[in-house]
Amino acid sequence: DQQVKQNSPSLSVQEGRISILNCDYTNSMFDYFLWYKKYPAEGPTFLISISSIKDKNEDGRFTVFLNKSAKHLSLHIVPSQPGDSAVYFCAASFNDYKLSFGAGTTVTVRA
Amino acid sequence: DSGVTQTPKHLITATGQRVTLRCSPRSGDLSVYWYQQSLDQGLQFLIQYYNGEERAKGNILERFSAQQFPDLHSELNLSSLELGDSALYFCASSARGSQTDTQYFGPGTRLTVL
Numbered sequence: 001d002q003q004v005k006q007n008s009p010s011l012s013v014q015e016g017r018i019s020i021l022n023c024d025y026t027n028s029m030f031d032y033f034l035w036y037k038k039y040p041a042e043g044p045t046f047l048i049s050i051s052s053i054k055d056k057n058e059d060g061r062f063t064v065f066l067n068k069s070a071k072h073l074s075l076h077i078v079p080s081q082p083g084d085s086a087v088y089f090c091a092a093s094f095n096d097y098k099l100s101f102g103a104g105t106t107v108t109v110r111a
Numbered sequence: 112d113s114g115v116t117q118t119p120k121h122l123i124t125a126t127g128q129r130v131t132l133r134c135s136p137r138s139g140d141l142s143v144y145w146y147q148q149s150l151d152q153g154l155q156f157l158i159q160y161y162n163g164e165e166r167a168k169g170n171i172l173e174r175f176s177a178q179q180f181p182d183l184h185s186e187l188n189l190s191s192l193e194l195g196d197s198a199l200y201f202c203a204s205s206a207r208g209s210q211t212d213t214q215y216f217g218p219g220t221r222l223t224v225l
Contacts, residue, residue: 004153032210043113043201043216044154051211089153097142097210098167101153 003027004092006102014110019077021105023090026071030092034099035064035075038087047088048075080109114138115217117202123223129190132220134202136183140215142166142208143185145177148199148219160185161208192224 005024013019021035031052036044050057050064050073057064063076077084090102114137124130136143142161146154156169160179171177174192179185189196199219205212 002153006153009151036216041218043115043203043218045113045216046213049211091154093210095210096167097144097159097205097208097212098156098169099154099214100156101146103151103153 002103003030004090004100004102006088006090006105008105009103010106010108012108012110013080015082016079019075019080019084019107019109021075021077021088021090021107023073023075023102024071025073025092025100027092027094027100028071029094030100031095032093033064033066033073034091035062036089036091036101038089038104044089077107080107082109082111085109113215113217115202115204115215117200117217117220119220120218121221121223123225124192125225126192126194128192128224129188130192130222132187132189132200132202132222134185134187134204134217136185136202136204137215140204140206141183142205142212143179143183144203144205144214145171145185145187146201146203146216148201149195150198154201157187159208166208189222194224197222197224 034049145157157171159167203214
């Protein structure tokens with residue numbers, strides 16, 4: 001049962017433009033959300049997180065938005081850079097440490 | 112480099128066999144997690160240990176077992192292997208194992224069952 005879904009398997013964006021990655025979840029108990037980035041042959045690397053008491057969290061070029069009523073979160077990357085080409089995973093947890101991951105979105109930044 | 116090491120990087124074995132995957136957490140981290148990533152799927156949480164004790168279990172099969180040793184390294188044992196067990200197995204560690212602790216992932220072990 002996939003409780004966290006990333007419906008876009010891939011995204012192609014031009015360098016300097018905005019990348020928007022989307023994630024939907026079904027479990028309304030989730031209260032902590034994260035984005036991880038993964039390069040080939042490496043493990044996922046933590047990018048940014050947001051608690052359910054907030055609706056936005058920003059860290060440099062990365063901003064995560066949370067819409068609890070829609071059970072939806074998104075990651076904005078502005079401006080996109082070639083080094084951002086990677087697989088991005090959305091993850092969520094509730095009241096504990098077990099992370100539920102989405103299937104990932106592959107981002108390709110074109111020069 | 113996350114500071115989490117996993118060995119071996121690749122493992123090829125046959126159905127019915129047993130293998131052991133090893134993970135060394137980041138220095139100072141007390142909690143270790145195991146995840147399985149099958150083809151084109153997200154990471155599935157298997158099990159978590161904190162300071163040597165099992166803390167949480169996910170969708171871990173009965174054929175799989177794990178432990179965390181006094182030096183905090185962890186091993187994941189997979190037995191009676193089936194073709195469907197072919198996957199990437201990731202280990203992660205965090206400082207205290209709490210919800211908001213960042214989990215740092217190792218590079219993974221790619222298991223191929225033939």
